[in-house]
Amino acid sequence: MSAASGGPAAALEPRELDLRGVPCPLNWVRTRLTLESMPAGAQLVVRLDPGEPLESVPRSAREDGHEVALADECVRIVAR
């Protein structure tokens, strides 16, 4: 990660969460608690297994009011 942690650049840099191998609903629990600890507007990139995780976690994030974008096998979420 960037050496500028704590500075304004760090705030813009997306946080990453690798949840491959973590089943539902625990992957959403971890995503949700991470989002809860982030300021509004901050970005979180979550890596998930294909199938149920990649279908379910983005949907849960949308239902919780976050902005969500899918790219390859990861999900980009903007904390609300």
Next chain:
Amino acid sequence: MTLSDSELIRYSRQLVMPEWSGAAQERLRSASAMVIGAGALGCPAATYLAAAGVGRIGVVDDDEIELSNLHRQPLHLTPDLGARKADNAAVKLAFLNPEVVVEPFPARLEEMNAEALLAGADVVVDCSDSFATRYLVNDTCCALGVPLVEAGVLGLSGLVMSIRPGESACYRCTFPTEPEAGSVPSCREAGVLGAIGGIVGSFQALEAIKLLTGVGEPLLDAILQLDGATSAPMVIATRRREDCPACGGSAEPSVGAAVEEAV
């Protein structure tokens, strides 16, 4: 985030509820609840408080487990006959959730120990089986400013109410006249079906969790009455009394009975 991996897994099905949050879970973990009575109401109430992750739970009961208790007190099993209810409840709750601390108080809640037992609690769940104890718990919680969940069951029906002293009607505001000792049948004298205790005690746990976390809306200034025979729930509005000797009453004078409709 300070919740451990095992806590995340244990509580995952409540952590995913839209109404819930990591903050709500941490509020529960740092909370202390006192459960008065480990009987028909106390067993289910304490079970769900422990399972949900309330960090410290005190169980007050001086009774021993008798065969005639088992149909309605599901923490107490046949091999536990003769054990103290408070101790046995603490053992069973520790099996259920070793992440929380359960303290048994094998004592009878009385005027001389009520304040010492209830002070410092974030919520009191009154699962006692006598009117004298219920009024004492109410008055002590009002004096200490501790939120309280009151309940009672008899036969096939029960009632529940939550109380925030100084903000909402207390038990004495709602039922200002204490029944004379012996005038009302207790569970010992009148029958009760175990399942109604399970419902009402579980409801008490739900109310306590709402009071502790701020999730949902507690039953304040209201009594939920459940008639198990007809399955008819009824919410009855109540309000604070200006002249209530327990909670000091409100700025607005109350007229007539606090309970709008007879229970």
